[in-house]
Amino acid sequence: MPQDTQTGPTFDRDAGDTTDFGFSAVPLAEKQARVDDVFHKVASRYDVMNDLMSAGLHRAWKDVLVGMARPAGRPGFRHLDVAGGTGDVAFRIVEASGGKAHVTVLDINGDMLEVGRQRAEKRGLAGLDFVEANAEALPFPDKTFDAYTIAFGIRNVPRVQVALNEAYRVLKRGGRFLCLEFSQVDVPGLDKFYEAYSFTAIPAIGKVVAGDGAPYRYLVESIRKFPSAEDFRDMVAAAGFGRASFTRLTGGVVAIHSGWKL
Numbered sequence: 001m002p003q004d005t006q007t008g009p010t011f012d013r014d015a016g017d018t019t020d021f022g023f024s025a026v027p028l029a030e031k032q033a034r035v036d037d038v039f040h041k042v043a044s045r046y047d048v049m050n051d052l053m054s055a056g057l058h059r060a061w062k063d064v065l066v067g068m069a070r071p072a073g074r075p076g077f078r079h080l081d082v083a084g085g086t087g088d089v090a091f092r093i094v095e096a097s098g099g100k101a102h103v104t105v106l107d108i109n110g111d112m113l114e115v116g117r118q119r120a121e122k123r124g125l126a127g128l129d130f131v132e133a134n135a136e137a138l139p140f141p142d143k144t145f146d147a148y149t150i151a152f153g154i155r156n157v158p159r160v161q162v163a164l165n166e167a168y169r170v171l172k173r174g175g176r177f178l179c180l181e182f183s184q185v186d187v188p189g190l191d192k193f194y195e196a197y198s199f200t201a202i203p204a205i206g207k208v209v210a211g212d213g214a215p216y217r218y219l220v221e222s223i224r225k226f227p228s229a230e231d232f233r234d235m236v237a238a239a240g241f242g243r244a245s246f247t248r249l250t251g252g253v254v255a256i257h258s259g260w261k262l
């Protein structure tokens with residue numbers, strides 16, 4: 001059964017009244033406002049920056065995530081994409097389902113959702129709705145969705161275990177939880193290159209393209225503060241999910257965690 005606690009079994013970044021915001025410790029109650037400020041600043045440049053920072057790799061990672069969600073051939077499939085931002089994952093789900101899935105894009109930041117709405121309109125995509133809400137308090141009844149995804153979102157949420165418990169609550173029996181997130185590089189050589197690239201190139205690209213390096217420094221620091229793939233898998237299991245597991249991609253630059261509501 002899901003735990004009611006706010007902390008994971010082996011991950012205590014949320015313990016007490018402080019948590020991390022990148023490399024800084026901040027009061028738990030302040031983190032969300034700071035995160036929101038980052039995404040208000042980057043919303044209009046978010047998609048172009050994603051392509052530049054990841055050399056387009058985020059597209060391939062999202063395709064793997066959507067493949068695992070298996071939306072094809074399932075009429076009536078209800079999918080929730082949390083921290084869905086500008087809609088990238090949601091659009092892929094709708095397309096992969098042949099237009100049969102209904103996808104709810106949920107994000108706490110209205111600016112990110114607005115970019116998403118405009119992109120969906122330009123593409124003529126139907127079967128989507130956009131909900132401004134917090135991953136920690138989902139505004140849906142229990143057992144509403146067949147699948148839940150969260151891509152590059154969970155590390156921004158102040159109380160990660162609370163968000164995982166909410167994911168469990170809103171999924172139907174047999175529903176699947178999938179999380180794509182940056183992880184730890186486990187390939188010798190690649191780790192050093194990745195470290196240098198993240199802390200030097202990414203804020204520099206942010207400064208040139210988006211006019212401010214600071215939000216991108218937060219993004220890189222928050223990746224380093226996120227728990228190991230093993231610890232995060234234990235948190236997924238603690239939320240109640242069965243068969244909690246993870247797959248590393250691109251030498252561990254990202255990992256996809258999976259769990260089933262059995």
Ligand SMILES: C[S@@+](CC[C@H](N)C(=O)[O-])C[C@H]1O[C@@H](n2cnc3c(N)ncnc32)[C@H](O)[C@@H]1O
Nearest residue numbers: 039083084085107108109112134135151153156
């Ligand atoms: C790095 S973006 C990821 C966007 C999208 N999923 C993608 O992969 O392109 C992180 C998103 O998480 C959202 N976010 C942060 N805290 C949140 C919370 N507590 N609940 C819901 N969304 C949140 C931000 O507003 C932002 O849009």
